[in-house]
Amino acid sequence: MKMTVGGRAVSYVLAYLFALLALYPIVLMISSSLKTNMEIFASPLSLPKTFSLDTYKKLWEAVPYADFLWNSVFVSTLSVLLITVFSAMAAFYLSRFSFKWTAGLYFFFIIGLMIPIKLGIVPLFLLMKNLGLLNSLWSLILIYTASGIPISVFILTGFFRTLPIELEEAARIDGCSHFQVFWRVLLPLIRPALATVVIINFIHAWNDFFFPLIFIQEEALKTIPVGMMVLFGEYETDWSLLFAGLTLSALPMIVVFLMASRQFMEGLTAGAVK
Amino acid sequence: MRWLIHLFPLPALVIYTLFVVYPIFSAFLYSLYDWNGIKRGAFVGLQNFMTLFTVEPFNEMFWNAFRHNVFYFVVEMIVQNGIAFGLAFLIYRKIRGSGFLKIAYFMPRLLSVIVIGFLWKLILNPNYGALNTVLAKIGLEEWSRPWLGDPDTALLAIILINCWFGIGFAMLIFLAGLQSIPEDLIEAARLDGATGLRMLWKMILPLCMPAITIMTIFTFIQAFEAFELVYAMQGSMGEPFYSTDTLAVYFYRMAFSSGAGDVTLGLGSALAVVLFCIVGSVSALSLYLMRKREVQH
Numbered sequence: 001m002k003m004t005v006g007g008r009a010v011s012y013v014l015a016y017l018f019a020l021l022a023l024y025p026i027v028l029m030i031s032s033s034l035k036t037n038m039e040i041f042a043s044p045l046s047l048p049k050t051f052s053l054d055t056y057k058k059l060w061e062a063v064p065y066a067d068f069l070w071n072s073v074f075v076s077t078l079s080v081l082l083i084t085v086f087s088a089m090a091a092f093y094l095s096r097f098s099f100k101w102t103a104g105l106y107f108f109f110i111i112g113l114m115i116p117i118k119l120g121i122v123p124l125f126l127l128m129k130n131l132g133l134l135n136s137l138w139s140l141i142l143i144y145t146a147s148g149i150p151i152s153v154f155i156l157t158g159f160f161r162t163l164p165i166e167l168e169e170a171a172r173i174d175g176c177s178h179f180q181v182f183w184r185v186l187l188p189l190i191r192p193a194l195a196t197v198v199i200i201n202f203i204h205a206w207n208d209f210f211f212p213l214i215f216i217q218e219e220a221l222k223t224i225p226v227g228m229m230v231l232f233g234e235y236e237t238d239w240s241l242l243f244a245g246l247t248l249s250a251l252p253m254i255v256v257f258l259m260a261s262r263q264f265m266e267g268l269t270a271g272a273v274k
Numbered sequence: 275m276r277w278l279i280h281l282f283p284l285p286a287l288v289i290y291t292l293f294v295v296y297p298i299f300s301a302f303l304y305s306l307y308d309w310n311g312i313k314r315g316a317f318v319g320l321q322n323f324m325t326l327f328t329v330e331p332f333n334e335m336f337w338n339a340f341r342h343n344v345f346y347f348v349v350e351m352i353v354q355n356g357i358a359f360g361l362a363f364l365i366y367r368k369i370r371g372s373g374f375l376k377i378a379y380f381m382p383r384l385l386s387v388i389v390i391g392f393l394w395k396l397i398l399n400p401n402y403g404a405l406n407t408v409l410a411k412i413g414l415e416e417w418s419r420p421w422l423g424d425p426d427t428a429l430l431a432i433i434l435i436n437c438w439f440g441i442g443f444a445m446l447i448f449l450a451g452l453q454s455i456p457e458d459l460i461e462a463a464r465l466d467g468a469t470g471l472r473m474l475w476k477m478i479l480p481l482c483m484p485a486i487t488i489m490t491i492f493t494f495i496q497a498f499e500a501f502e503l504v505y506a507m508q509g510s511m512g513e514p515f516y517s518t519d520t521l522a523v524y525f526y527r528m529a530f531s532s533g534a535g536d537v538t539l540g541l542g543s544a545l546a547v548v549l550f551c552i553v554g555s556v557s558a559l560s561l562y563l564m565r566k567r568e569v570q571h
Contacts, residue, residue, distance in 0.1 A: 011364050011367070011369060014360070014364065015364045015369055015375055016371075016375070018357070018378075019374070019378035019379065021438070022378050022379050022381055022382055022438070022441070022442065023381060025382075025393060025394070025397060026381055028397065029393050032396075040402065041402045044402060044403070044404045044407050045408065082289075086285045086286040086289065087286055089283065089285065089286065090282065090286040092282060093279065093282040093283045094283065097279065105287070108295075109287075111295075112290060112295070114495070114553060115298050115550065116495065116499045116522075116549065116550065117294055117297070118499065119298065119301055119522075119525065119546035119547075119550055120297030120298040120300065120301050120546070121297075121526075121529060122301065122304065122539065122543065122546075123296070123297040123298075123300035123304065127297065143293055145289055145293075146289045146294045147293070149289065149290045150290070150294075178278065178282075182282075203383070203384065207384075207385070207387065208386075209387065209388045209502065209506075214530070224386075225388045226388075228388070228389075229388060239396060239402070242396060246389050249385075249388075249389050250384065250385045250386070250389050253384045254381070254384055257377075257384050258377075261377050264380075265376055265377075268446055269446050269450035
């Protein structure tokens, strides 16, 4: 479609203005973490005059960041792995076989898309208590896995259905078992959808703070978002420390994103509008 | 060994049933009982729902929070999804640097809500925050105010921050919708003389309906689940003076932070059930209605 020169100029101004609006607070967060408190209050908007990592040294002593980081990595990685494997297996079954109950089973999984799981938090709390999982990272892994399943089954089933059935028949004639068809033939073909599932669930598990807030009390078991909350009670007036804490919570995700932004973008939209 | 195939959906089914379906189902049951401490008391039927809707201050709290959730939804639909669609449209029409722009728009979505909450709290700080400094610099000093401390502006401020957070994701969904429109349909319409707004209204919007449907439902669910940002910025009381309270925050207060746990566990579960019914029925209905209006291609 054609645009007039004026229309084009306005488009560019708007598009880049919003980019600035999206990025500026993040830049401000990082640049403030490199300033002293005095500098933040005197000139909050300017870039830091001297580059100093003193605040980070102080932060390192104030919170066990290495523990938080490990907990976050452990919980997110394991949850995403379980979600992806389990959902792919379920989606394969739901899309490739039609028994009496497959439609009902699919519907049962999909209901989960509309259930705000936070509303079940009281029974969930009691369940975790009975299972002896309070104050255990496994409570988080189980919940993230369970709550990630509906959207993942939805996306993966949609994708499996787009694959031609002939592929599978050919593989079976060659003597492949169900498992081999699934693992060797179909899984490699749905890689874009798997990427979507991994990304959506990883962002969710990494950033969530509701469940760790409720299930994890012990300091050494906290994930990054909840662990960093401590700072905001204890160091209320030390702004450079607070900004450093925020930066450090966000940094791992930003680094992963920048390294894999193409897969992120394609992955996030691949399964969305099917 | 062919029966082995039935084991495929089993792990997903077991975990999902145990940790999603069972707790929600239990919440339904809990709402029908009286609670003494953390022990279940007598069966009271719909008593908890009656209390929720007819007894002060519970009913006032409910409607206050409900109004805020509706406001949340309306503002997000207009501001977040409106801007996101506009930006998606600009990128769809091939703007230079679209790779960078997509990354920039999406960046906020990567931060934990807790980080966003505290970051914006610092930016909006009435004394030293960056926003008031910017306002002073561009000569709008009289606009500066304690945005989060003023009951008139606190809720809107929080919702706009939520929009800032969500625009990148919404933009990607709309862009995927736009890019799925077949080129030849647009071309044909153009040859028929459709231009500009007419093209947008008559062709592009209807063809984007799947993406718009999905975003509307997402936005609705988000708006009625709104909890994290309010909790991170204004605490479990929805300060100031409950002006930022939402149903989920109210629910959290009843379930976890009230002194009188005995009364409120049943009430809290009743509230959870009401909230579940709102989200479930409206998203099912809108899905149904909007699917019917979608254009097939």
